[in-house]
Amino acid sequence: MNQCSVCGHQRNDRDVKCPECGSFYSKIAEIIAEQEALEEMQTFRGRCKKILASDDVKQALLSELKLAWAGLTKTGVFALFVIFVFVFALVVSVL
Numbered sequence: 001m002n003q004c005s006v007c008g009h010q011r012n013d014r015d016v017k018c019p020e021c022g023s024f025y026s027k028i029a030e031i032i033a034e035q036e037a038l039e040e041m042q043t044f045r046g047r048c049k050k051i052l053a054s055d056d057v058k059q060a061l062l063s064e065l066k067l068a069w070a071g072l073t074k075t076g077v078f079a080l081f082v083i084f085v086f087v088f089a090l091v092v093s094v095l
């Protein structure tokens, strides 16, 4: 038997809402919150937050950089190279 995560009231599996405190048992709200947290982890802001929140900021930053580097595919590197060459060509032609 599960309990309400908010007030600890014994919950009925068929109930959608806690009769004691009125909080929803629905997993959907929980899943959405989890998803949002996960999505934030993927963003630059989320990563910065994670790095700043860790005990060893330097170590966290290094591991994040390693992850980012490992995540770079050959196509990604090639795309970066093309962009770099394009910008370089543009700068040279302007000069």
Ligand SMILES: [Zn+2]
Pocket (backbone or CB within 6 Å): 004, 005, 006, 007, 008, 009, 018, 019, 020, 021, 022, 023
């Ligand atoms: Zn409750």
